[in-house]
Amino acid sequence: MPGRQWDPASKAKVxxxxxxxxxxxxxxxxxxxxxxxxxxxxKQFLANIARPLEPRRSHSPGRLPIGMxxxxxxxxxxxxxxxxxxxxALPIPVFFKARDGKHLGANRAxxxxxxxxxxxxxxxxxRELFADQPEVAAxxxxxxxxxxxxxxxxxYELEVPxxxxxxxxxxxxxxxxxxxxxxxxxxxxAIIDITDRKRAEQRQTIEHRxxxxxxxxxxxxxxMPGVLAAFCETLGWACGARWSLxxxxxxxxxxETWSGDDPAVAAFLAESAKTTFRPGQxxxxxxxxxxxxxxxxxxxxxxxxxxxxxxxxxAGLRSAFAFPIRLGEHxxxxxxxxxxxxxxPDEWLLRTGVAIGQQIGHFMAxxxxxxxxxxxxxxxxSLTGLSSDWYWEQDDEYRLxxxxxxxxxxxxxxxxxxxxxxxWDQPAPNLSESDWARHRAQLERHEPxxxxxxxxxxxxxxSVWLSVTGEPVFxxxxxxxxxxxxxxxxxxxxxxxxxxxAYDELAxxxxxxxxxxxxxxxxxxxxxxxxxxxxxxxxxxYGDKLDSDAREFMDFIVDGATRMKQLIEDLLAYSRVGTRGxxxxxxxxxxxxxxxxxxxxxxxxxxxxxxxxxxxxxxxADDTQLTQLFQNLIGNAIKFRKKEAPVRVHVGVQDSGDExxxxxxxxxxxxxxxxxxxxxxVFQRLHTREEYAGTGIGxxxxxxxxxxxxxxxxxxxxxxxxxxxxxxxxxxxxxxS
Amino acid sequence: xxxxxxxxxxxxxxxxxxxNLGDARLTREALKEGKVYNNLHWVKDGVxxxxxxxxxxxxxxxxxxxIILLDLNLPKKDGREVLxxxxxxxxxxxxxxxxxxxxxxxEDVLKTYTLHANCYVTKPVDLEQFIKVVKSIDNxxxxxVTLPNGK
Numbered sequence: 001m002p003g004r005q006w007d008p009a010s011k012a013k014v015x016x017x018x019x020x021x022x023x024x025x026x027x028x029x030x031x032x033x034x035x036x037x038x039x040x041x042x043k044q045f046l047a048n049i050a051r052p053l054e055p056r057r058s059h060s061p062g063r064l065p066i067g068m069x070x071x072x073x074x075x076x077x078x079x080x081x082x083x084x085x086x087x088x089a090l091p092i093p094v095f096f097k098a099r100d101g102k103h104l105g106a107n108r109a110x111x112x113x114x115x116x117x118x119x120x121x122x123x124x125x126x127r128e129l130f131a132d133q134p135e136v137a138a139x140x141x142x143x144x145x146x147x148x149x150x151x152x153x154x155x156y157e158l159e160v161p162x163x164x165x166x167x168x169x170x171x172x173x174x175x176x177x178x179x180x181x182x183x184x185x186x187x188x189x190a191i192i193d194i195t196d197r198k199r200a201e202q203r204q205t206i207e208h209r210x211x212x213x214x215x216x217x218x219x220x221x222x223x224m225p226g227v228l229a230a231f232c233e234t235l236g237w238a239c240g241a242r243w244s245l246x247x248x249x250x251x252x253x254x255x256e257t258w259s260g261d262d263p264a265v266a267a268f269l270a271e272s273a274k275t276t277f278r279p280g281q282x283x284x285x286x287x288x289x290x291x292x293x294x295x296x297x298x299x300x301x302x303x304x305x306x307x308x309x310x311x312x313x314x315a316g317l318r319s320a321f322a323f324p325i326r327l328g329e330h331x332x333x334x335x336x337x338x339x340x341x342x343x344x345p346d347e348w349l350l351r352t353g354v355a356i357g358q359q360i361g362h363f364m365a366x367x368x369x370x371x372x373x374x375x376x377x378x379x380x381x382s383l384t385g386l387s388s389d390w391y392w393e394q395d396d397e398y399r400l401x402x403x404x405x406x407x408x409x410x411x412x413x414x415x416x417x418x419x420x421x422x423x424w425d426q427p428a429p430n431l432s433e434s435d436w437a438r439h440r441a442q443l444e445r446h447e448p449x450x451x452x453x454x455x456x457x458x459x460x461x462x463s464v465w466l467s468v469t470g471e472p473v474f475x476x477x478x479x480x481x482x483x484x485x486x487x488x489x490x491x492x493x494x495x496x497x498x499x500x501x502a503y504d505e506l507a508x509x510x511x512x513x514x515x516x517x518x519x520x521x522x523x524x525x526x527x528x529x530x531x532x533x534x535x536x537x538x539x540x541x542y543g544d545k546l547d548s549d550a551r552e553f554m555d556f557i558v559d560g561a562t563r564m565k566q567l568i569e570d571l572l573a574y575s576r577v578g579t580r581g582x583x584x585x586x587x588x589x590x591x592x593x594x595x596x597x598x599x600x601x602x603x604x605x606x607x608x609x610x611x612x613x614x615x616x617x618x619x620x621a622d623d624t625q626l627t628q629l630f631q632n633l634i635g636n637a638i639k640f641r642k643k644e645a646p647v648r649v650h651v652g653v654q655d656s657g658d659e660x661x662x663x664x665x666x667x668x669x670x671x672x673x674x675x676x677x678x679x680x681x682v683f684q685r686l687h688t689r690e691e692y693a694g695t696g697i698g699x700x701x702x703x704x705x706x707x708x709x710x711x712x713x714x715x716x717x718x719x720x721x722x723x724x725x726x727x728x729x730x731x732x733x734x735x736x737s
Numbered sequence: 738x739x740x741x742x743x744x745x746x747x748x749x750x751x752x753x754x755x756x757n758l759g760d761a762r763l764t765r766e767a768l769k770e771g772k773v774y775n776n777l778h779w780v781k782d783g784v785x786x787x788x789x790x791x792x793x794x795x796x797x798x799x800x801x802x803x804i805i806l807l808d809l810n811l812p813k814k815d816g817r818e819v820l821x822x823x824x825x826x827x828x829x830x831x832x833x834x835x836x837x838x839x840x841x842x843x844e845d846v847l848k849t850y851t852l853h854a855n856c857y858v859t860k861p862v863d864l865e866q867f868i869k870v871v872k873s874i875d876n877x878x879x880x881x882v883t884l885p886n887g888k
Contacts, residue, residue, distance in 0.1 A: 522810075525839045529860055530759045536864030537766060562863055 009123035115163025228258035323353035532561035637666035783814025
């Protein structure tokens with residue numbers, strides 16, 4: 001092999017090719033070596049490599065052990081080859097290292113684990129192999145130094161980057177071996193991947209801490225710094241923060257943070273916490289909340305989608321990841337974490353984050369539900385404390401199961417005999433069998449009921465009236481009974497009874513009065529007619545036999561009787577406003593005004609009155625009475641006109657919320673303020689009959705009509721300056737459909 | 738209408754149903770001043786009125802009235818019932834009925850009963866007015882009843 005120097009490592013590489021299955025001839029051809037030379041190398045290699053697997057015995061490298069025949073040596077080498085093949089086939093990564101720190105070999109599992117061919121590895125030191133991870137190299141080297149000084153076995157855990165660039169937790173097991181010369185020759189190492197176990201432990205640690213924190217806290221805010229710390233401390237991340245959706249600001253806000261004792265990191269988080277991010281902007285949290293999925297940023301400084309990248313990098317942070325706090329599909333917020341080193345995306349960590357996020361989400365939902373419940377309970381307590389009502393519950397057989405203490409306080413009735421019994425098991429004087437049957441049927445239909453009135457009799461014989469309202473209770477769609485409230489309405493009932501009696505008495509007396517007015521006025525007519533007519537007949541037949549005095553007296557008789565008849569007619573009309581009124585219904589006020597004007601046509605024409613009006617609305621009224629109202633008011637306006645001025649009457653209307661406000665204004669003689677009340681009273685007149693005819697019933701009728709329509713009527717006027725009569729009509733009348 | 742034709746026409750048969758002696762007399766007096774030659778038959782209550790109309794008992798020979806003046810407040814059977822019976826009987830329903838009421842109010846009430854009276858007259862206190870009313874019945878009669886004969 002001219003021109004080529006073969007160092008031991010190069011020789012070992014050539015031999016390894018053969019061990020991996022390449023034929024001797026192919027190897028010799030490739031490396032331009034003689035088969036004999038190759039075989040020699042191979043023998044040397046196996047002798048050296050296999051040494052640590054040999055039973056301890058005295059021998060020297062490169063030579064036959066003393067007293068060992070060539071045949072025995074050959075056999076022994078054969079056995080060693082088997083052992084070598086076994087190592088090659090082992091599923092755990094194994095490697096060898098010489099005393100000088102250079103790697104001698106590794107098995108297939110090792111190659112697969114690190115994604116490196118052994119050719120690239122043999123002859124390299126750990127510093128060369130882990131040039132990018134000086135801390136990994138340092139840890140290995142430290143372990144090796146320890147072994148060189150104190151030969152034997154060592155094991156230690158270390159996170160190392162593997163074939164796909166991810167970090168794996170490894171348990172490194174190393175043992176020294178002695179060379180043929182009896183000196184420390186190197187070490188053999190095995191690597192056991194404990195990542196899964198480690199992660200399960202870490203996840204358990206995190207979950208355990210999170211669970212404990214959540215169970216000991218009432219609010220997310222209380223638990224969260226501990227949760228963030230658990231994450232960071234367990235996994236070696238620098239800091240973390242919780243973000244929540246802020247519906248008021250329409251964005252999200254940093255709620256709590258955790259950072260070790262690094263002031264730069266703390267400052268970065270404090271700056272984050274001042275900002276409210278709006279949805280729609282780019283950013284880590286926005287992406288998490290937008291997608292509802294975790295997000296990993298390998299390098300915050302190199303990620304344009306991360307808004308706080310520069311600040312984070314300045315604080316010494318590199319990688320970031322964040323995951324949502326979720327309740328089902330609903331994101332309630334997010335947690336974010338930062339690492340000082342660049343971290344490749346870690347699926348396991350992301351999955352753990354999602355699980356923790358859901359745990360927190362459930363906690364927040366439960367905490368909210370508990371807060372709501374507490375508030376609702378507080379409201380309920382406050383309500384029951386302040387209300388004079390009592391609260392009750394019934395089971396699905398309608399038996400009373402609970403009665404609040406307010407019951408006995410209000411009614412003085414001991415609820416004990418009612419508990420466990422149905423409402424109808426106890427006597428109630430006001431309810432008949434059919435009343436109870438109706439109530440029962442309603443309960444059996446599981447309908448709510450309102451103000452069900454029950455009269456109970458106390459042991460000392462007093463009547464107590466209860467009003468009970470209840471609603472059915474369903475759990476999981478299954479009927480569970482009723483619950484509701486009750487009120488003591490004894491006082492109200494007594495009041496009602498008194499009121500009812502007074503009302504009945506009033507109605508009876510009113511009816512009597514109306515009957516009386518009608519009959520009296522009716523029966524008064526006949527004698528009057530006799531007086532008037534026969535006096536006139538007397539005058540007609542025998543006038544020429546009487547002197548002028550007698551005739552004048554007879555005129556007075558007739559005049560008196562005529563006036564008396566008019567008074568009776570008016571009184572009758574007045575009493576009829578109440579008794580003969582029609583139902584109130586929706587009618588156009590214009591129609592009533594038109595009819596009134598038709599009725600007044602003679603008076604309008606005689607006085608040449610000018611009558612104007614606004615557009616009139618539809619109102620709820622008895623249109624006959626409304627006609628009469630307009631007729632009386634406009635009739636008055638014409639009647640009480642000024643001699644010198646043409647009559648002007650305006651009918652106006654104004655919308656004043658719940659009611660219409662009508663006005664009838666004239667330019668007549670006006671009314672002095674002192675008479676404003678008096679004019680609306682029956683037969684009250686301000687003028688003599690010689691000045692103005694009439695009995696003084698018109699405005700009294702108007703007042704009665706308006707009273708019946710539940711409106712008001714009044715006058716605004718000044719003597720000599722005309723009058724305005726104003727009346728109101730409610731827009732809707734009671735009982736109107 | 739001349740007085741000549743009055744004399745040639747048969748007397749108008751008037752049935753006055755009126756319990757009040759004073760009113761009955763007044764009606765008779767007023768009719769005296771009217772133009773129409775008439776026979777006034779006076780009955781004092783509703784039962785008697787129907788006996789008259791159905792020619793029962795002492796009214797066996799009573800004529801069928803040409804017009805009925807009917808007071809409402811009658812003993813035994815009041816004016817409303819009488820009116821109803823008249824209007825329900827095909828032989829009587831064509832006889833014009835003038836209802837005499839005591840007050841305007843009463844008239845309004847009556848109209849709501851849909852009793853088919855031909856006319857309502859409120860008895861006035863004033864004699865002059867009463868005579869006018871009776872004369873208007875006169876005119877009514879002459880217009881409605883005699884026109885077919887006098888054409």
